[in-house]
Amino acid sequence: MESAAKKYGVDPALVKAIIQHETGNMTSKAAKSKNNFGGIMGSGGLRTYGSAEEGIDAVAKLLATDRYRGKSIPQIGAIYAPIGASNDPNGLNNHWVSGVTKFYNQYKG
Numbered sequence: 001m002e003s004a005a006k007k008y009g010v011d012p013a014l015v016k017a018i019i020q021h022e023t024g025n026m027t028s029k030a031a032k033s034k035n036n037f038g039g040i041m042g043s044g045g046l047r048t049y050g051s052a053e054e055g056i057d058a059v060a061k062l063l064a065t066d067r068y069r070g071k072s073i074p075q076i077g078a079i080y081a082p083i084g085a086s087n088d089p090n091g092l093n094n095h096w097v098s099g100v101t102k103f104y105n106q107y108k109g
Helices: 002-008 012-023 029-036 052-063 075-081 092-108
Strands: none
Touching: 002 012, 002 052, 012 029, 029 075, 052 092, 075 092
């Protein structure tokens, strides 16, 4: 995760925090079967990556875009995992900011 973050110039703690939150500590089906560690969606649903490295790289690359760069965790969350999104029928996005913030503080500490 550190190398992907460094490659794109993003905070490694943020990449790790989002990955840990999005995968439920690397236990999610998307992480295990699709190498998708960020809940990254494509036109047909969750994207599939060819390797873990590719999936981690995708998270860091996404965070490096103008859409997310320089924003706080709440600002990122409003875009990355908006409350009330149609692809969040169970309301899990309600916990995105607090979950990512908790992990981020552990890594930054």
